[in-house]
Amino acid sequence: MFGSIAAIGAGLAVLGAGLGIGRIGGSAVEGIARNPEASGKIQTAMIIAAALIEGVALFGVVVGLLGAKA
Amino acid sequence: MDLILPDLGLLFWTGIVFCCLLFLLAKFAWKPILNAVNAREQKISEALELAVKTQAEMKALKAENDQILKEARAERDSILKEAKDAANHMIEDAKTKSKVEAQKIVDAARLNINSEKAAAIAEIKTHVATLAIEIAEKVVRGELASDEKQKALAEKLAGDIQMN
Amino acid sequence: MQHLSKLSFFMRKVAVLLAFMGMSGFSFANEEKEFNVSEMIMHHIKDAHEWHLFGSEHGGTSIYLPIILMDQGLKTFSSKHFYHGETVEVPSKDQGASLHYMKGVGPAAGYALYHEEIYKLNASGELHFDGEHPHNAQPMDFSITKNVMSLLMGAFLILIVMFSVAKFYRKNGAVAPKGIAKFLEPIIVMVRDDIAKANIDEHKYEKYVPYLLTIFFFIWFNNMLGLIPFLPGGANLTGNITVTLFLAVCTLLVTLFSGNKNYWGHIFWMPGVPVPMKFFMMPIEIIGIFTKPFALMIRLFANITAGHIIVLALISIIFVNKNPGWAGLSVPMALFISILEVLVAFLQGFLFAMLSALFIGAAVEEAHH
Numbered sequence: 001m002f003g004s005i006a007a008i009g010a011g012l013a014v015l016g017a018g019l020g021i022g023r024i025g026g027s028a029v030e031g032i033a034r035n036p037e038a039s040g041k042i043q044t045a046m047i048i049a050a051a052l053i054e055g056v057a058l059f060g061v062v063v064g065l066l067g068a069k070a
Numbered sequence: 071m072d073l074i075l076p077d078l079g080l081l082f083w084t085g086i087v088f089c090c091l092l093f094l095l096a097k098f099a100w101k102p103i104l105n106a107v108n109a110r111e112q113k114i115s116e117a118l119e120l121a122v123k124t125q126a127e128m129k130a131l132k133a134e135n136d137q138i139l140k141e142a143r144a145e146r147d148s149i150l151k152e153a154k155d156a157a158n159h160m161i162e163d164a165k166t167k168s169k170v171e172a173q174k175i176v177d178a179a180r181l182n183i184n185s186e187k188a189a190a191i192a193e194i195k196t197h198v199a200t201l202a203i204e205i206a207e208k209v210v211r212g213e214l215a216s217d218e219k220q221k222a223l224a225e226k227l228a229g230d231i232q233m234n
Numbered sequence: 235m236q237h238l239s240k241l242s243f244f245m246r247k248v249a250v251l252l253a254f255m256g257m258s259g260f261s262f263a264n265e266e267k268e269f270n271v272s273e274m275i276m277h278h279i280k281d282a283h284e285w286h287l288f289g290s291e292h293g294g295t296s297i298y299l300p301i302i303l304m305d306q307g308l309k310t311f312s313s314k315h316f317y318h319g320e321t322v323e324v325p326s327k328d329q330g331a332s333l334h335y336m337k338g339v340g341p342a343a344g345y346a347l348y349h350e351e352i353y354k355l356n357a358s359g360e361l362h363f364d365g366e367h368p369h370n371a372q373p374m375d376f377s378i379t380k381n382v383m384s385l386l387m388g389a390f391l392i393l394i395v396m397f398s399v400a401k402f403y404r405k406n407g408a409v410a411p412k413g414i415a416k417f418l419e420p421i422i423v424m425v426r427d428d429i430a431k432a433n434i435d436e437h438k439y440e441k442y443v444p445y446l447l448t449i450f451f452f453i454w455f456n457n458m459l460g461l462i463p464f465l466p467g468g469a470n471l472t473g474n475i476t477v478t479l480f481l482a483v484c485t486l487l488v489t490l491f492s493g494n495k496n497y498w499g500h501i502f503w504m505p506g507v508p509v510p511m512k513f514f515m516m517p518i519e520i521i522g523i524f525t526k527p528f529a530l531m532i533r534l535f536a537n538i539t540a541g542h543i544i545v546l547a548l549i550s551i552i553f554v555n556k557n558p559g560w561a562g563l564s565v566p567m568a569l570f571i572s573i574l575e576v577l578v579a580f581l582q583g584f585l586f587a588m589l590s591a592l593f594i595g596a597a598v599e600e601a602h603h
Contacts, residue, residue, distance in 0.1 A: 044428065048592075051585045055529050058536030065073055065539070072349070073280065073475070074535075079302075079375045080281065080476040083382040087389045088480065091452060096444035099396035103422060104443065106403035113408055 006064040013060025020053040271550045279470045279542050282350050282380045283313035287465065299383060301342070303352065305373035313377070315342035322346070324363055335361055335368070345373070352377075381477070384469030388456040396451070425450050429587050433595035442594055445488060449481060450587040457538060457579030461572060472582070473538030475531070482531035485590040486524070493597040505601075526593055530586060537582050541575040 028046035032039045214220045285297040298314040320337040335348035337355065346353050346361050346368075353361055353370040361368040378386075395414065402415040411419045425447050430439045456477075459467035471477055499505060501519040504512050548571060551564040 044432075044588075047581070047585070048588060051533065051581075051589075052529075054537070055533040058533060058540065061536050061540050062074060062532060072351070073276070073539075076476040076479050077281065077375075077474075079377055080379065080381055080385075080474065081480055082376055083378075083385060084477050084480045087385050088448075088452065088484070091389050091392065092445065092448045094393060095396055095448050095451075099393075099400040100422075100444045100447050102400045102404050103396075103419075104426065106408050107419065107423060107426075110408035110410075 006066070010060050010064035013057045017053050017057030017060075021050050024049050024053070269550075269553050269556075271547065271554055274550065275543055275546045278546055279473060279539055280350060281469075281474065283347065283352075283377055284317055285380050285383060285465070285469075299380065300378045301352070302376040302378065303345070303373040304376060305354070309341070309373075311341035313347075315340045316345075316347040316352075319347075322360065324361070326363075327365060333363060333366065346370075350379075351375075380469045381471045381474055384456070384459060384467070384471045385477070387466060388452070388459050388471065391459070392451055392455050395455075422447060425587060429584070429591045433588070433591040435595065435598055435600065438598050442488070442492075442591065445484075446587045446591055449484070449590060450583045452583075453481070453534065453586050454580055454583035457582060458576070460538060460542065461575055461579060470539060470542050473535055473542055475535050478531045478535040481534070481586065482527035485530060485586075485593060486527040488590070489527075489593045489597045490523070492594055494600070496599060496601045497597045499601075526589070530589055534582055534586055537578060541571070541578055544571050545575070 024046055028042050031042045035042075214223065283299055283301060285299060287295045287297065289295050296317065298312045298317065301309075301311055301313050301316075303309040315338045316336045319339040319342060322335050322337055324333045324335070326333050333348070335346050335353075337359075338345045338347070344355055346355055348361060348368055351372065352375050353368050353372055356362055356370055361370050363369070395418070399415045399418050402411065402413065406412075410416075426443050429450070430443045430446050433439075434442055453472055456472045460470055460472060462468060501523065502516055504515040504519070507515065545568050548564050548568040552558060552560045
């Protein structure tokens with residue numbers, strides 16, 4: 001669909017982001033299980049951290065879009 | 071590439087629209103909404119505070135009420151007791167009084183009866199005496215119808231007197 | 235739960251119906267040329283001077299939006315004069331492919347529209363291409379494009395909704411909310427408490443609440459409008475780099491103008507580190523001022539654009555394979571992504587406001603040590 005090398009790059013970015021967000025989610029669940037009272041704060045921190053990682057992954061998407069022919 | 075290049079026209083319109091939106095919303099939406107929400111929160115916290123205070127007051131009031139009730143109950147008990155005592159006393163009094171009265175009445179009645187009895191006896195006595203006298207008169211009249219008889223009698227009487 | 239499944243069933247039915255409707259449009263187009271997924275998607279996520287309603291791309295039904303140009307005076311005319319103008323075909327450098335642009339007619343004479351950009355025709359009355367991009371001059375284009383239209387409608391919608399909420403409170407005073415106020419109040423309170431109060435100093439946060447509320451609702455409402463596939467929505471407004479750039483610049487300006495001595499101190503002369511380190515930190519911190527809003531800009535742009543691309547790509551499965559049977563795969567997947575996008579629409583608004591509050595909070599923070 002798009003430039004195939006860009007697509008591979010986007011795939012790699014997604015891989016990294018997936019690993020990162022997976023870790024955040026896992027740790028957050030662990031944290032909530034240990035300390036259920038702090039679930040609200042943990043969730044907020046989790047979402048912010050996930051968004052930051054997602055942002056990096058989306059840089060990958062943007063670079064992929066740069067290779068797109070329109 | 072032009073996907074990630076900003077566009078002057080859209081930037082211009084976004085700026086205008088966003089600034090207008092910010093101004094209008096801040097002035098006519100966020101301010102009244104936040105004011106109302108804050109006012110309500112204030113009201114709720116005040117109401118909660120008041121509720122706690124009222125609860126404490128209620129507790130104090132209840133304690134006071136209980137105290138008053140207790141006192142009232144004690145007073146009532148004492149009044150009742152007093153009343154009962156008074157009633158008993160009165161009954162007792164009335165009883166003795168009535169006894170005395172009854173005794174008096176009985177005594178009076180007895181006295182009356184006795185005096186009546188005496189009077190009746192006296193009357194009977196007089197009656198009997200009269201009757202006796204009448205009879206005696208009649209007898210005497212008969213006795214004394216003749217001279218001898220008068221003489222005999224006189225003698226006899228004289229004899230009696232002499233014997234006395 | 236049952237409600238939800240009923241709803242999703244209904245939505246699926248609607249989606250299948252829409253897909254079939256699209257199919258019929260596609261089959262017409264098919265007679266002309268091969269279906270190009272990339273081109274279709276790029277066309278949909280980019281701005282346009284018309285609002286395409288239905289039918290094939292050229293010759294279908296569209297709303298022609300006004301064009302406003304600043305080119306030696308103000309020039310306004312309908313975009314109809316481009317779309318119903320003269321289509322010019324130019325051979326491309328690519329193997330045998332050709333580029334199309336539309337020469338304006340009537341009031342639009344002297345201008346041409348190529349890939350939704352307006353160019354001035356050169357002396358010989360055409361665009362001069364070098365590769366894929368024309369080298370002609372461009373007039374300043376202040377047109378009411380599809381995105382501008384969507385922006386206006388979104389702003390109008392926010393105003394209506396928020397004014398009705400405000401009216402409720404003005405009328406009823408500080409009472410328990412009802413109707414739309416009941417729905418929006420928790421969100422407003424969330425922005426105030428969880429976003430503003432949690433990240434900005436307790437004595438200073440109030441000043442920033444209106445800004446954060448506006449930015450949150452602006453992004454959220456426009457994200458949701460973008461998810462609607464037909465008229466009131468469908469534009470890729472919050473997935474447009476210009477809009478996210480503007481919002482990020484707003485946050486940057488608010489942050490810079492509210493920065494106190496402590497904030498600037500941390501940037502230019504980091505306390506608590508050795509002097510050589512201070513010199514080393516300074517450029518990093520200065521770059522940091524700009525990378526934070528830059529990340530905000532890219533995040534919103536890429537998230538929303540990627541969402542649109544995924545939905546369109548999944549629907550395109552049907553047309554690439556030229557078999558309506560593929561709808562069985564593509565429609566549930568597109569539905570799933572659409573529902574995910576509803577969550578993302580909220581989350582991105584929340585995050586933008588949250589991170590803005592975080593930056594502002596760091597700028598107004600007083601020194602503790």
